[in-house]
Amino acid sequence: MTHFLEPNRIPIFQIGDCLLLTIQVDLEDRMIMTLKDDLAERIAKTHAKGVLIDISALDVVDSFIGRMLANISAIARILDAATVIVGMRPAVAITLVELGMSLQGVRTALDVDRGMELIRRESSEEAERLHEV
Amino acid sequence: MRSDERRPEEGRVENSAETIPIRTGADVSRVRRSVAAAMAVIGASRIETTRMVTAASELARNTLDYGGGGEVLIAVVGRMTRRKVELVFTDHGPGISDMSKALTDGYSTGGGLGLGLSGARRLCKEFEIRSVPGEGTVVKVASWTERP
Numbered sequence: 634m635t636h637f638l639e640p641n642r643i644p645i646f647q648i649g650d651c652l653l654l655t656i657q658v659d660l661e662d663r664m665i666m667t668l669k670d671d672l673a674e675r676i677a678k679t680h681a682k683g684v685l686i687d688i689s690a691l692d693v694v695d696s697f698i699g700r701m702l703a704n705i706s707a708i709a710r711i712l713d714a715a716t717v718i719v720g721m722r723p724a725v726a727i728t729l730v731e732l733g734m735s736l737q738g739v740r741t742a743l744d745v746d747r748g749m750e751l752i753r754r755e756s757s758e759e760a761e762r763l764h765e766v
Numbered sequence: 767m768r769s770d771e772r773r774p775e776e777g778r779v780e781n782s783a784e785t786i787p788i789r790t791g792a793d794v795s796r797v798r799r800s801v802a803a804a805m806a807v808i809g810a811s812r813i814e815t816t817r818m819v820t821a822a823s824e825l826a827r828n829t830l831d832y833g834g835g836g837e838v839l840i841a842v843v844g845r846m847t848r849r850k851v852e853l854v855f856t857d858h859g860p861g862i863s864d865m866s867k868a869l870t871d872g873y874s875t876g877g878g879l880g881l882g883l884s885g886a887r888r889l890c891k892e893f894e895i896r897s898v899p900g901e902g903t904v905v906k907v908a909s910w911t912e913r914p
Contacts, residue, residue, distance in 0.1 A: 659795045659798060659799065692816060695824055697827055722816075728889065732824075732887070733881045739843060741883055
């Protein structure tokens with residue numbers, strides 16, 4: 634399946650066994666739906682172990698987008714991939730908590746490097762556990 | 767319920783006002799951009815802007831999802847140092863029959879998280895809601911900057 638760089642589609646890049654996507658635009662609802670489909674397919678196809686979602690360009694995360702991030706994280710988990718949200722702006726973090734969304738169950742990291750590190754550590758720990766068993 | 771409260775009060779200067787229809791998800795994005803621009807006009811800080819834009823996004827989505835669409839009036843009102851951004855969301859949807867429930871965290875009649883109204887109330891400095899079942903809902907919020 635070819636992924637064209639369409640204006641209404643968020644590109645997903647593969648780095649090692651991680652998928653990286655950067656949300657740079659003011660998200661519209663339709664794009665979020667497309668993103669879920671695209672990402673689920675890519676995880677299944679590439680056997681990715683982790684999904685990094687860079688939201689450093691988002692100046693607003695409302696409950697709709699928050700729920701989308703939680704959903705993506707849940708979908709990825711079922712497909713055996715860990716999701717890490719990276720680059721959340723301080724004002725967004727404050728507002729999310731005030732809004733009443735603590736994004737429980739969603740991992741976060743300050744930047745892409747740390748997010749990648751988190752995923753690597755987790756998947757190697759998991760490999761060790763499996764080895765012990 | 768509608769037109770009267772849009773008229774600027776006595777002694778107030780209407781600096782700018784814009785009405786944006788809320789019919790699609792793309793309109794919700796437009797509302798966010800316009801509210802951010804209005805907050806910039808009054809010199810609000812980043813966190814003040816983020817709070818207000820997030821509240822506007824929640825309320826615009828409510829207008830769309832529960833009110834069946836409507837509109838928002840975005841206005842910069844007030845004098846020099848006491849300027850504020852005021853938003854009035856209006857829909858002619860089914861209205862809210864149980865207001866105290868609707869303002870409770872986690873209560874939703876739709877598929878949402880139930881944080882829209884209660885969250886927006888926490889994020890704005892002024893919050894007012896009026897709803898008549900069968901006629902519609904009007905939510906008025908305002909925010910200003912604490913910056914000197």
